[in-house]
Amino acid sequence: MSITVLNSHPILNETPVSWLGIERLRSACLGMVILDIETLSLMEGQLFTPRELSKSLRMGPRRQKSFFAARMALKKLSRQLDLIEEDRPDRSIETLGYDNLSPCLAESELYCSVSHSSRFVVAVAHRHPVGVDIEAVSHKIVRIQHLFLSSGEQQLISQSGLDLKQTATRVWSAKEAAAKALGLHLFQAIREIEVVKVGKEAGVLRYQAKQYPVRHGEGDGHMIALVTCGEL
Numbered sequence: 001m002s003i004t005v006l007n008s009h010p011i012l013n014e015t016p017v018s019w020l021g022i023e024r025l026r027s028a029c030l031g032m033v034i035l036d037i038e039t040l041s042l043m044e045g046q047l048f049t050p051r052e053l054s055k056s057l058r059m060g061p062r063r064q065k066s067f068f069a070a071r072m073a074l075k076k077l078s079r080q081l082d083l084i085e086e087d088r089p090d091r092s093i094e095t096l097g098y099d100n101l102s103p104c105l106a107e108s109e110l111y112c113s114v115s116h117s118s119r120f121v122v123a124v125a126h127r128h129p130v131g132v133d134i135e136a137v138s139h140k141i142v143r144i145q146h147l148f149l150s151s152g153e154q155q156l157i158s159q160s161g162l163d164l165k166q167t168a169t170r171v172w173s174a175k176e177a178a179a180k181a182l183g184l185h186l187f188q189a190i191r192e193i194e195v196v197k198v199g200k201e202a203g204v205l206r207y208q209a210k211q212y213p214v215r216h217g218e219g220d221g222h223m224i225a226l227v228t229c230g231e232l
Helices: 022-026 050-056 061-080 139-143 151-158 164-182 186-192
Strands: 011-013 031-036 111-116 120-126 130-136 194-198 202-207 210-219 222-228
Touching: 022 031, 022 210, 031 061, 050 061, 061 111, 061 120, 111 164, 120 130, 120 222, 130 164, 139 164, 151 164, 151 194, 164 186, 164 194, 164 202, 164 210, 164 222
Parallel strands: 011 031, 111 130
Antiparallel strands: 031 120, 111 120, 130 222, 194 202, 202 210, 210 222
């Protein structure tokens, strides 16, 4: 696969939220877009390609909203990285891969990943496989931690010295992001990926005897995890 190498590391953060650690995430990828979903106007006819519109019409209102937000973030990221002509309309920028599931950035061969919560959507690009996840920090993740944490990870959390719900969210979001970067189903990632280090700003996970870095950012009660399978 031939991939165009971009020299800059732009970032577009169109939310009023101050994200701690965002520069660390920015330096680990080619570009990043964060949007507040509540500020977006639903204009499918102006935004969607025919394939995107066809998929959207099969969704319920709630899924349509998050699907729209993800398309918006990916198209903004395509423009941010100068992957398309400046005057090209959004409805001609494709963000659905050939499998009609995975995200893509126009016709480029860059890797990308997108994630959303009920409040925010985040999209990232990289020359190597990459995964991003955004989660609201809540006690819910603490209550279900036994479903996705190994005994070693539970001990790691208890000894981290960090707030329990923030630490559990970091581990969960790290596995979600890693599943995307490594091309795994989430159930497989939960069973086979082991988080071996967790910290406020960064951590480390292991999959098939290989270790991968995890970078974290947080703001307004949300946590972002970024996992890359290669450095810039």
